[in-house]
Amino acid sequence: MKPATPPGPPTAVSRVSEAAAETAISAACRALFLPTIRTQAAPLAAAAARERLTHQGYLAEVLTAECDDREARRRIRRVKEAKFPRAKTLDEFDTTAIPDLPPATLAQLATGAWIEAGQPLVLLGDSGTGKTHLLIGLGTAAAEQGRRVRYVSTAALVNELAEAADAKQLS
Structure with a gap:
């Protein structure tokens, strides 16, 4: 029995008008979930x-644009999923x-190496010293680095x- 081989590239291409090509690109991008290519194909072609x-x-340019846009959307989505009470960054700290x-x-903490090492981080201090800002800023940095983050207050966690x-079941 011969191993299955993936289909090769098409052997023939057909001539299509610019309008038909744009329509085909748009339809294919919708089917393949490639929103950036759908919007950027024509400008990048020019x-x-x-x-x-x-x-x-x-x-290469079109695919790089899609990858870059997906990464940017992924960062934004991870920060939203963390459910921070307000937007704070380490730059504003x-x-x-x-x-x-x-x-x-602070720069070392921002890299997230302590997370990878499984080391805890405890922030202690008086009210108004910036603990929450620092926590949200570090969480935002971690989410932007591709880590899943969840913000929850102590009362909500309890x-x-x-x-x-x-319920004998942890979500």
């Missing part, structure tokens, strides 16, 4: 023609609020655990 790119060069936190330590204990 730019590729001006720059005299090869067909492979044009294809006032480092003078916590003088005992060296900038190098309630969720109590309900899970009553």
Whole structure:
């Protein structure tokens, strides 16, 4: 028995008008869930023609645009899924609020290496010192790096655990 081989490239191409090509590209992109290619195919084709790119060069540009856009949407989706109470980033964090936190330590925390190592992070301090801002900023950075993040207050977590204990099932 011969192993199955994937189908090869089409051996013949057909001539289609520009309008038919645009319609076919739009339909195929909808079917394949490629929204960026659907919107950027024509402008990138015009730019590729001006720059005299090869067909492979044009294809590389279109696929790179799709990949970049998907990654940007993925980052946004992960931050939304974390359910932070407000948007905060580490760039906005006032480092003078916590003088005992060296900038190098903050930069190290922002990389998320402590998450990969399974190390806990405990933020202790008086009210108004920026603990929540720092927590949300680190969570946002982690989500943008591709990690799944969930923000939950202590009270909400206790309630969720109590309900899970009553139902004998943790969500």
